[in-house]
């Protein structure tokens with residue numbers, strides 16, 4: 001199995017290699033096989049990428065938004081034309097099953113390109129009358145933006161960051177996670193083919209140090225990171241030094257609250273999707289499933305039956321519903337959390353071990369019941385297929401316990417009582433919420449977190465303010481009234 005790209009980096013419109021950079025092995029997590037060998041970007045390459053971005057952005061900002069949009073739409077068409085090839089590449093890069101990567105990863109990226117292509121030409125300023133004089137405002141691009149991605153949705157993240165950046169007149173230097181470096185390179189190739197001028201979207205590979213170099217460069221106006229909270233703290237602090245704009249999409253430990261009157265099969269389906277899609281490696285997952293006591297036994301019985309029916313196997317097999325974790329370190333981390341949960345007294349309902357497939361970093365879909373708020377499983381982000389079920393009596397109790405966390409990325413409520421649904425949601429401290437649904441993140445809706453889960457929003461109209469800045473222009477229409 002090979003997925004070797006033409007070179008490690010894409011800078012100023014072309015693939016670039018410099019073997020002086022530290023090696024990166026790309027591992028197919030279903031087998032442990034090396035599918036590509038890349039190199040980290042050297043300081044000289046990072047400098048080239050930033051210089052190209054700065055040069056190209058100055059020209060791009062002067063391009064009419066409808067003309068920028070046409071290129072993004074062409075890129076979206078290319079993504080859709082190559083859907084199968086891209087779904088396969090994403091499965092190799094991440095280990096996610098192809099039945100997911102066909103519908104979620106690149107398709108959601110293409111949606112972002114289409115959405116921001118449509119939105120950008122509608123972005124206007126305002127005119128503020130002052131009697132004789134007036135002020136008008138312009139929404140201008142920020143300049144060179146740095147995108148840094150996590151490994152769980154490499155292509156979607158690259159698209160979600162670059163689409164609004166480019167549509168609104170910025171340039172981007174993107175650093176994927178070194179665990180999943182392939183998708184962003186493919187995106188760079190597609191943008192070039194769609195006619196994006198050289199230098200506007202550059203990809204440099206590397207570990208955290210490459211990201212850190214990008215974040216502190218004087219040419220950079222904005223940093224958008226998708227990653228963990230500890231990395232977010234470091235990147236936010238480094239960006240603050242230069243007063244750079246930031247968007248931080250970080251981790252979570254999100255509550256999914258299921259009331260007695262909820263439709264059982266819908267609630268079970270949502271809880272399964274909220275914990276086992278992408279083998280549980282989704283930042284907004286509802287990993288604290290609060291189930292009201294009257295529904296608890298029925299809920300656990302159905303969750304157990306449906307979790308045990310999940311088909312694990314080769315990600316490239318159409319029948320596979322759940323693949324391996326992304327890497328061996330992630331496997332070790334998740335197995336460590338499962339052991340801690342057992343030790344701390346959570347009741348194992350199903351799973352709890354590596355899946356016996358003789359290969360790869362597979363973990364069984366795992367459900368723990370009788371989890372309490374103090375247990376590690378209820379407090380820390382596992383990022384694997386591990387569902388924690390907690391039970392509760394009253395609405396007020398569920399809300400208070402759901403909010404008792406430093407995170408605030410997402411939250412969900414299942415109930416037939418819509419008045420209660422809105423009442424509960426209005427009190428939950430989370431940036432992205434669902435009622436009788438979970439983890440649906442169409443590009444039309446703003447996405448992001450509160451508390452330590454993040455700053456700013458991706459997608460929706462909200463993203464416009466995170467990739468533009470307001471210029472306010474006072475126009476004097478008469479004689480200057482000077483005091484001196």
Ligand code: NDP
Pocket residue numbers: 148149150151152153175176177178179206207208209210211212213215225226227228229230231232234235248249250251252282283284381383409449453454
């Ligand atoms: P990390 O925080 O480890 O890394 C995120 C990215 O930041 C990687 O590209 C990483 O490089 C880079 N990086 C690490 N250190 C620095 C630094 N000092 N300066 C600049 N860049 C740096 O996250 P993971 O890749 O492990 O992804 C999993 C995490 O991402 C989870 O916690 C999850 O919740 C979160 N996430 C959040 C989402 C959201 O939208 N809120 C969506 C998806 C994931 P490298 O990996 O090469 O070291």
